[in-house]
Amino acid sequence: MRQVLTLIADPAVFTLDDAVAKQARAALADLGAQTAPADWLVPSIACDIGFDGLNDDQAQAAVAKALAGMPVDIVAQPVEGRRKSVLVADMESTIIQQEMLDELGDLVGARDRIAAITHRAMNGEIDFKGALRERVALLAGLDAGVLTQMIGRITYMPGAATLIATLKKHGVYCALVSGGFKTFTAHVREQLGFDEDQANDLIVEGGKLAGTVFEPILDKDAKHQALIRITAAKRVPVAASITVGDGANDLPMLMAAGMGVAYHAKPSVAAQARARIDHGDLTALLYIQGYRAEEIVVA
Template sequence: MSLPAVLTLIADRESGPLKPEAIDMARALVKGNAPIVLSPGEAVDIPCPPPRPGSANITTIRATLAPYRVDALLLKTRGRRRAILVADMDSTIVTGETLDELADLLGCGEEVAAITRASMNGELDFETALEQRVALLAGKPASVLEQVWESVTLTEGARELVQTMRKHNGRTALVSGGFTWFTQRVAELCGFDENYGNELEIADGRITGHLAGPILGPDAKRDHLERLTAERGVQLRAALTTGDGANDIPMLASAGLGLAFHAKPNVRRIISTQINFASLRAHLFAQGYHARDFVTD
């Protein structure tokens, strides 16, 4: 009979393989069974009893393993594979912040980056921050969007995550507080079923400094999550969400598995399921996938 919980360990591959001593420490903390290898040297599952009063919690486990640059997720065994994926774009599916990179090329990078930091850390509400940043772009040539796109880099594991979930009948959506100009292209590159963002208004080849249509912010991200689960006929616990900033918190908190991915400090204080070292491949290991099951082409 399988145990009702599992501790999944995932190593940051750039820092080296998952060390046996890290696995042994984790197993002792949760009084777990023998590890099940999901990817040699990268990820294991440790079946274990559910947490009880006085037993090691995820904060303790994470702190113990931090020197090894190992992520730890303590999850229920039942229902691990999710039917829905809703992902943030900037600093999650792609490595950078497209609005900040756009501003850099247009000569207002420092001002925009400062507003971005305040927003992502929860110091400034998302809608106000976005309006202020877009206003700084007024009159700038829209042709620079192509230059930014040339430098956009997918985060390691982005295509594997999306394509693997789609292969196993998952519905995938890219939902971003960034611009649809980029979400459409990133979604096509990764294979997302749907994509949503904010529409940057462009007239006569120049950015007007305004948005066309309503702002897609934190509540709208959660709304898309709820819509997708309703359309699929599943409950929120069947969904996986991932993101790094304050505007992702509502959807991270609402999903059955919300993963704070290399997230800002204020996000990590609220969301206990975290990926702080590993790549997006960790999202598949968290669902019990073996590396051999990943779609890699």
């Protein structure tokens, strides 16, 4: 079979079984596709269904309709080139559970105001650069030491450590590219084992946050350029990359990559990305690439 459709469940809330896989196969067959029996990547969590005779969008739409109401993610793609050699990941609300500017807003009594701007920027409603400058300005006068203190608030998305550990074991180059701040990306890179990190830098004057950020600001175009730079440096085509993010500033890199994954993303992002994970954890990125239970490093 030249195409493969992967079903992925969140093991905390739903168990995949043969009955669900048969429903998916039947939906494909009803449209005239040839299908293969379910190939279980991880029992009860993820399986592949090989198929021919439909394009990816047709297959995903048919199975999504058949499994409507089930907390199951569905990704269809060609079998060839499925495993990628480069990962470029957003950090906030993707690899970690926080938006760190929102957390910093707590310290100046402006969390709700900053969070509202963050939400609008991540949904593509307002310009990211302007939104970043506006939020950072509210932090002026804070002791620069609060950045290190805020590291203690970082918690990782379920599956993040396993994702990076597994990819690294299999020789994948992993980059963290964030519109957030270097203090936090450097910590996450070191803790999880990313190969590199790229982010914005806050300006500090006299030990205090100046309320400004060094230019140029790393935004959606910079993330896209990072993807191009990294794949060129590794001497692999952009098609050999997988990217993941949740916000509008991730869209260019999601659209350019061989596989761009919208992870629990804002509606405008989920609607445009090549693949979307609405239910599973970050190990879903392993199943999308066909990793099996015995290949996964549990971290």
